[in-house]
Amino acid sequence: MATGITKREQHSQDAISALDFYREPTALPPDNAEVTLSYPNKANRSDIIKPVPRRFLIVDGGNTTETSRLPENAFVLDDNFFVLNELIRENVKVNLYYLDPPYGTGFDFHSRNLEHAYKDSMGAAAYIEFMRRRLILMRETMADDGSIYVHIGHQMLGHLKVVMDEVFGPTNFRNLITRRKCSSKNFTSKQYSNINDYILFYSKTKSYKWNKPGIEPEQSWIDREYPKFDSFGRRYKLVPVHAPGTRNGETGQPWRGIMPPAGKHWQYAPTKLEELDRQGDIHWSRNGNPRRKVYWSADKKMALTDYWDLYRDAHHQSIKITGYPTEKNLSMIKMIVGASSDEGDLVIDPFCGSGTTLHAARDLGRRYLGVDASFSAAKASLHRMRQGLEPMGDYVNKPVKKADSLPLPLGDEKEEQRCGFVVDSRLFAAYPDEIRDLSEI
Ligand SMILES: C[S@@+](CC[C@H](N)C(=O)[O-])C[C@H]1O[C@@H](n2cnc3c(N)ncnc32)[C@H](O)[C@@H]1O
Incomplete structure (x- = not known):
């Protein structure tokens, strides 16, 4: 080893040259290269957002009124491509999209009374392009501080993540949420039991609405997390007073002659640590290590992680639902709406099924x-x-008396808030009787 390198280093170099010898002479892509999916008939963004003229009718019993603008607080019966396209024309700004499109399962879905609900049998490339076109329209109509949640199964999750990175930009990816959708099944296939689905959460920009959601903790969690009591009987826990990373400023200086542990810095400047200690908020261990007391208070909530176990879909007969297949958990969507929009904001679900998001x-x-x-x-x-x-x-099985229904939450405002019903005029021309029947609901 006249070169002064060790035998092990020489071995690594030999291995790398051997790889170089077999490698194709093509350079790797540059670091800022975009990753995209490739398949036939991938349309241009500019063609997708071109206006597609459509006429919409508000249907109310026997009356139909043509409208030049889609009303709010309404259900629209149409292919969502045309509605999203119309929203661009009307310059509508959407604060929150939640969508739960077909998952690419290859099945047809029926409601509990065996009515056909929808098909989910497109090929992979057709499915991806179907979704991409609509996601492009959604991005186009989002407010700058808007967010989008796409609920999806394992089947198309990988593809859709790439498509959403392409459409929204990878820096606007916020979370991949895993939702436990059901309890364990009596599973007989030769693979692991499938009990989760997923939500891809993106924002339009880095500056997006966020009303931090939290959940009420159970007593066992409080007991575990806040195990100590002070002399006034107040519950508290101990947390470190240092954080990872070294600093050159005040938080990297000794406090009371103690340096922060190697590779760490104090969370507060030494003057602030002094103040906390004077207030009795620092606990000193027998070895002389300081830790901060964090007190429990009744308004404390548990932060939600990206694993949601609380929002399974309806699983027993006493739960009130519509009976529509793949109907999602109302509490889960309320949580999303609360976290990512404010009162008065516009929330759109372009694949709304039984209307859980509207509710x-x-x-x-x-x-x-x-x-x-x-x-x-x-x-x-x-x-x-x-x-x-x-x-x-x-x-x-049987018609339900009105009194058994959940009351509308709006009391006297019921008429004013009545959910509107809008249809594409071409659909109305083809199915006038069916649509009039629906409008009588
Ligand atoms: C998984 S379900 C949504 C269920 C809904 N989240 C709920 O809580 O009831 C998907 C829905 O997308 C609808 N859908 C599929 N393709 C569509 C399209 N091009 N335009 C509008 N709706 C569509 C289907 O009819 C179906 O109701």
């Missing part, structure tokens, strides 16, 4: 618009928004 948005004082192409979804959404929800079992 959540209305309960939380947001403006809303739901779109679905399925007549069965129109029936479920309008029924839910106008008549309330029904206990699951009863809804399937």
Whole structure:
């Protein structure tokens, strides 16, 4: 080893040259290269956002009124491509999109009374392009501080993450949330039991609305997290007073002759640490290590992580739902609406199915618009928004008395807030009787 390098280093160099010898003579892509999916018939963004003229009718019993602007607080029966395209023309700014599109399962879905609800059987490339076109329209209509949540299964998750990075930019990716959708099943296939689905959360820009959500902790969590009591009987826990990373400023200086541990800095300047100690908020261990006391208070909430175990879909007969297949958990969507929009904001669900998002948005004082192409979804959404929800079992087998429905939360404002019903005029021309029937709900 005349070169002064060790045998091990020489071995690594040999291994690298051997790899170089076999490597194709093509350079690796530059670090800032965009990653995109490639497939036939991938449309240009400029073609996707071009206006597609459509006429919309507000249907109210026997009356139809043509409207030049989509009303708010309404359900629209149409392919969402046309509605999203119309929103661009109307320069609408959407604060929050939640969507739960078909997952690419390869199945057809029926409601609990066996009515056909929707097809989910596109090929992979067609599915991805179908979604990409709509995501481009959604981005175009989002407010600068808006957010989008896309609920999806494992089937297309990987593809959609790449598409959303392409459309929204990878720096606007916020979370990949795993939601536990059901309890463990009696699973017999030769693979692991599938109990989760996923939510891709993106914002339009880095400056987006965020009302930090929290959940009420259970007593066992409080006991575990805040195990100590001070002389006044107040619960507290001990947390470090240092944080990772070295600093040259005040927080990197000794406090009471003690340096922060190697590779760390004090969380506060020594003057602030002195003040905390004077207030009795520092606990000194027998070895002389300081830690800070953090007190429990009843308004403290547990921060939500990106694993959601609390929002499973309806699983027993007493829960009130619409009976529409793949209906999502109302509390989960309320949490999302609360976290990513403010009162009076506009929330849109372009694949709204039974109208869970509309229900959540209305309960939380947001403006809303739901779109679905399925007549069965129109029936479920309008029924839910106008008549309330029904206990699951009863809804399937027998008509439910109005008194059994959940009351509309708006009391006297019921008429004023009645969910509107809008259809694409071409649909109305093809199915006038069915659409009039739906509008009577
Ligand atoms: C998974 S379901 C949504 C369920 C909904 N989140 C709920 O809580 O009831 C997906 C919905 O997307 C609708 N859909 C599929 N393609 C559509 C399109 N191009 N335009 C509008 N709706 C569409 C289907 O009819 C179906 O109701």
